[in-house]
Amino acid sequence: MTEIFTDLPEIDAETRRRLHARLVAAATEAGVIDVAYRTVDTPVGTLLLATTERGLVRVAYPSEDHAAVLEQLATRVSPRVLRVPARLDLAATELEEYFTGRRQLFDLPLDLQLSQGFRRTVLSHLTDIGYGATASYAEIAAAAGNPKAVRAVGSACATNPLPVVVPCHRVVRSDGTTGQYVGGADVKKALLRMEAAA
Template identity: 45%
Template sequence: MTDLTAHQTATALGPFTVLVAGDVVYAAGFTDSVEQLARLADAEPGSVAVSADDHSALAAVRKYFDGDLSAIDEVTTKERPGFAPFRTAARQALREIPAGTTATYTQLAAAAGNPRAIRAAGSACATNPTALFVPCHRVVRTDGTLGGFLYGLDIKQALLDHEAKCA
């Protein structure tokens, strides 16, 4: 595993932390828990350095919250190796959902190449290590309800509201 460094910024929704190697984000989320993100990145929590320095991924997050929704699109993410091809395809499809819109888990499954893999699409969202940059918050249930989100439904709804306002 690559040596990772944690960087953090404050947002309107609370702390946002990234685990990075260079310019590549391996884990990110609305938490100040380096341990939680290290587990998502399949890294040993004690091996992650913590830095008070700013990072380009955090600058993109701040731009996003300032209304530049596309700022997060250019951030490079990397998944831990060994994931099934469908999960990788689903995470790539997540990045194709435009800000200000939503897709259903059914639509995500189809976009990832297997329309019957609705539960697997939900699993790809639930285990997404790079929240916000891989926008799993844009996926909802067929009936329009939110479904789930690792960092809570309040944050998911706030992200959707922010994007609807700024799109």
């Protein structure tokens, strides 16, 4: 009955690319892409970058599971999520410069909507820690106005939606050990080593 349609070939990759590009162009013009994303290859793994109209909203390590991160964005920001690499060209360039030692400060609009309350206050203090420097969890708790909230600083770092760009990797333990990291303890050490060497 359906033998006519059983051997239809797959829609080829070139056609998919062309149609996707058309959709992106039309949706951009209509202003209906709420979250645009792309991936970028770095020495610490492939990072997922996502942006809203307001700015960079998410940087995610592979260990966070990019598909799960996109679902989280769909739920918490908007389901109008599309892959639009061009919208993240600037962020990708700055990250590439950072990872090749040519950039110490990110100059990007940020959208911190995925972090709220005290955690967000903590994140706003992390950018004060300069390239190659570190601060302890206790120091950041004090700077954020709540010296006793050392563990809350830890969880703010662990849930940082913008790792690398908002430098939670520069927050270390008071005893001098590096401590945990959203991208893995080894990645944290690698970033600190890289910054120290530059």
